[in-house]
Amino acid sequence: MNPQTILVYDGSFDGFLCCIFMTYDEKITTPIIRKEYESNNQLFTISEKVVTEKNKAHRVWKGFKLKTTYHEQQNFFKVFLSEIKGVENTLLNYTRIIFSRTTNTTTDFSTKDILTISQVAKMVGREKHRMEAFVRFQLTSDTIYTATIEPDFNVLPLIMPHFKDRYADQKWIIYDIKRGYGIYYNLKTVEIVDINFFSRKKSKIPSELLSHTEKEFQNLWNIYYSNVTIPSRKNNKLHKQHLPKRYWKYLTEKNNIV
Amino acid sequence: MPFDKIQKKLSILADAAKYDVSCSSSGGKRNNTKKGLGNNTGFGICHSYTEDGRCVSLLKILLTNHCIYDCAYCVTRKSNDIKRAAFKIQEVVDLTINFYRRNYIEGLFLSSGIFKNSDFTMERLIAVAKKLRLEENFNGYIHLKSIPGASNELMREAGLYADRLSVNIEIPTKSGLKLLAPDKKHEDFIKPMEKVKNEIIQYKKESKIIKNTPKYAPAGQSTQMIIGATGESDRDIMYSATYYYKKFNMRRVYYSGYIPVLEDNRLPALGTEVPILRENRLYQTDWLLRFYGFSVNEILNDSHKNLDLDIDPKLSWALRNLDLFPIDINRADKRMLARIPGIGMQSVSKILQARTFRKLDWTHLKAIGIALNRAQYFITCNSRNFHKSDLTPYQLKSKILKTSTSKYQKFFNQQLSLFS
Numbered sequence: 001m002n003p004q005t006i007l008v009y010d011g012s013f014d015g016f017l018c019c020i021f022m023t024y025d026e027k028i029t030t031p032i033i034r035k036e037y038e039s040n041n042q043l044f045t046i047s048e049k050v051v052t053e054k055n056k057a058h059r060v061w062k063g064f065k066l067k068t069t070y071h072e073q074q075n076f077f078k079v080f081l082s083e084i085k086g087v088e089n090t091l092l093n094y095t096r097i098i099f100s101r102t103t104n105t106t107t108d109f110s111t112k113d114i115l116t117i118s119q120v121a122k123m124v125g126r127e128k129h130r131m132e133a134f135v136r137f138q139l140t141s142d143t144i145y146t147a148t149i150e151p152d153f154n155v156l157p158l159i160m161p162h163f164k165d166r167y168a169d170q171k172w173i174i175y176d177i178k179r180g181y182g183i184y185y186n187l188k189t190v191e192i193v194d195i196n197f198f199s200r201k202k203s204k205i206p207s208e209l210l211s212h213t214e215k216e217f218q219n220l221w222n223i224y225y226s227n228v229t230i231p232s233r234k235n236n237k238l239h240k241q242h243l244p245k246r247y248w249k250y251l252t253e254k255n256n257i258v
Numbered sequence: 259m260p261f262d263k264i265q266k267k268l269s270i271l272a273d274a275a276k277y278d279v280s281c282s283s284s285g286g287k288r289n290n291t292k293k294g295l296g297n298n299t300g301f302g303i304c305h306s307y308t309e310d311g312r313c314v315s316l317l318k319i320l321l322t323n324h325c326i327y328d329c330a331y332c333v334t335r336k337s338n339d340i341k342r343a344a345f346k347i348q349e350v351v352d353l354t355i356n357f358y359r360r361n362y363i364e365g366l367f368l369s370s371g372i373f374k375n376s377d378f379t380m381e382r383l384i385a386v387a388k389k390l391r392l393e394e395n396f397n398g399y400i401h402l403k404s405i406p407g408a409s410n411e412l413m414r415e416a417g418l419y420a421d422r423l424s425v426n427i428e429i430p431t432k433s434g435l436k437l438l439a440p441d442k443k444h445e446d447f448i449k450p451m452e453k454v455k456n457e458i459i460q461y462k463k464e465s466k467i468i469k470n471t472p473k474y475a476p477a478g479q480s481t482q483m484i485i486g487a488t489g490e491s492d493r494d495i496m497y498s499a500t501y502y503y504k505k506f507n508m509r510r511v512y513y514s515g516y517i518p519v520l521e522d523n524r525l526p527a528l529g530t531e532v533p534i535l536r537e538n539r540l541y542q543t544d545w546l547l548r549f550y551g552f553s554v555n556e557i558l559n560d561s562h563k564n565l566d567l568d569i570d571p572k573l574s575w576a577l578r579n580l581d582l583f584p585i586d587i588n589r590a591d592k593r594m595l596a597r598i599p600g601i602g603m604q605s606v607s608k609i610l611q612a613r614t615f616r617k618l619d620w621t622h623l624k625a626i627g628i629a630l631n632r633a634q635y636f637i638t639c640n641s642r643n644f645h646k647s648d649l650t651p652y653q654l655k656s657k658i659l660k661t662s663t664s665k666y667q668k669f670f671n672q673q674l675s676l677f678s
């Protein structure tokens with residue numbers, strides 16, 4: 001039996017690019033690429049640990065950029081952030097198509113891998129837009145606008161520029177409860193933060209940490225929200241289609257505290 | 259902020275503003291250059307949705323619901339016995355800023371009942387926008403209502419701070435307007451529209467030559483028409499809409515199914531169903547005119563005065579023009595591809611791209627995401643298997659209706675039952 005090679009990497013984007021580097025460097029044809037914290041229950045395999053090296057990652061990305069449009073690069077990154085199990089292998093196949101093609105002018109939507117990539121990218125893109133819409137900041141007593149979220153995909157890297165440009169004159173934190181990290185804007189730069197205080201069980205900001213008028217504004221927002229519905233046009237199905245229930249947990253207007 | 263007072267005002271003045279259907283917050287590009295608040299990339303965001311499924315993007319309120327007029331179709335009208343309230347200018351500014359900072363909204367949509375006179379009202383709307391821009395350094399979206407009859411000077415100033423301006427024409431025909439809003443003049447609506455149009459043209463000219471020309475209403479102007487209040491036909495409505503698009507370079511015309519709010523023998527009775535399906539067909543038509551290259555008389559004309567409710571306007575047009583079909587997917591130009599039922603503009607560009615690689619057959623078309631249950635009767639592709647069109651329009655229509663379950667079926671049944 002021909003044992004299969006498993007490439008184990010640290011889960012970062014650079015780490016993944018290094019896996020691609022290795023498949024070319026060592027001519028590994030059909031590897032399985034896996035994050036180190038994902039479980040492995042396959043027999044007859046060779047595991048190889050891939051060390052993340054900035055310059056190797058950089059070389060792969062540079063090569064990829066030469067062959068692709070900005071839109072395709074964005075899609076590639078989005079698909080990676082989907083964290084769907086086995087997505088690394090789809091991306092690897094995709095890179096092979098890209099590296100072997102001669103033109104970079106048009107996309108052939110009838111090739112299966114390319115179609116998958118564009119579909120997953122679309123899903124991740126939708127989640128990015130949803131988070132840009134559904135983040136609800138609460139002002140804390142130390143004047144930081146703070147929000148907690150649980151997105152389907154790892155979209156913090158994608159939404160960061162949007163919030164940085166929009167809220168340039170206020171400090172803010174967006175914390176991903178599911179993945180246990182957040183981004184913090186300190187009026188100058190955005191940094192990655194770990195806040196031990198939050199966990200899956202403690203995902204909301206306790207009221208005693210909020211600024212004294214915060215609840216008043218939440219209350220006003222709820223009043224506004226309940227007054228804009230036109231009862232004779234009520235359409236629950238459409239409502240839930242636009243605003244799926246799994247997002248309600250963090251929406252001020254869906255947690256009526258009045 | 260006196261929160262309890264604000265609460266009361268907000269519930270009255272949000273409630274009165276909700277009948278304005280426009281919630282667009284797109285098209286007003288303002289970059290956050292000076293580290294201020296807000297960065298408008300030109301793409302609107304829906305931050306929430308109402309229980310009737312409409313987008314909540316802006317804080318949409320009236321400055322006041324006191325009004326000297328008595329328009330029959332309006333809740334705010336003078337003779338209606340309702341609670342009245344008025345915001346102070348600073349209160350609206352504070353609400354907007356505090357909602358925006360919490361990522362509830364994209365900006366403000368401020369309208370108003372007319373108190374004292376048009377200019378007095380317009381001045382106050384402008385004062386809010388001016389404060390937001392100059393004192394709060396706010397780059398979010400601002401939509402101001404142009405008050406009918408407001409002076410040219412004020413309309414000029416309004417556009418310097420607002421992204422969008424709109425006057426709701428409300429009643430699609432002049433005769434309808436006379437009936438329902440006897441003390442309002444058609445010219446009063448037209449005047450601010452005309453001024454805004456001219457200022458926008460002027461701005462576009464100047465900004466080409468002088469780099470720092472102050473922005474003027476970058477998201478353009480829009481208007482709204484109430485549907486089903488005065489017995490007008492779809493043709494009347496869409497010809498009016500086309501007129502406003504062409505004459506005043508409207509960015510959008512909105513269609514709002516009339517919601518009976520008060521008893522008045524000039525209007526449909528209270529409890530009359532809101533014509534949601536009809537409204538939807540009008541939007542589809544609007545879309546076909548703006549993006550699919552249709553002209554209005556192809557869709558609505560003397561022999562076809564109203565849109566079909568059971569099928570969409572493109573399919574309806576195709577059934578009336580079966581001699582133009584079937585169309586060869588691998589050869590047809592963009593304009594014809596866009597006219598095939600079941601094929602949207604996105605699919606059109608995908609077809610154009612994909613067919614440079616190979617001749618497309620049914621599997622390819624399916625993968626691209628075309629609604630074949632409708633399209634199949636109107637196209638040929640790289641396959642010998644295609645539909646031989648020897649059906650009459652009527653047979654074809656019922657065949658298509660059988661295979662597609664419209665999401666509006668429910669409304670359709672409701673509306674039909676009204677006539678039975």
Ligand code: SF4
Nearest residue numbers: 325327329332335371
């Ligand atoms: S002027 Fe405007 S607010 Fe006043 S009654 Fe007429 S439509 Fe309503």
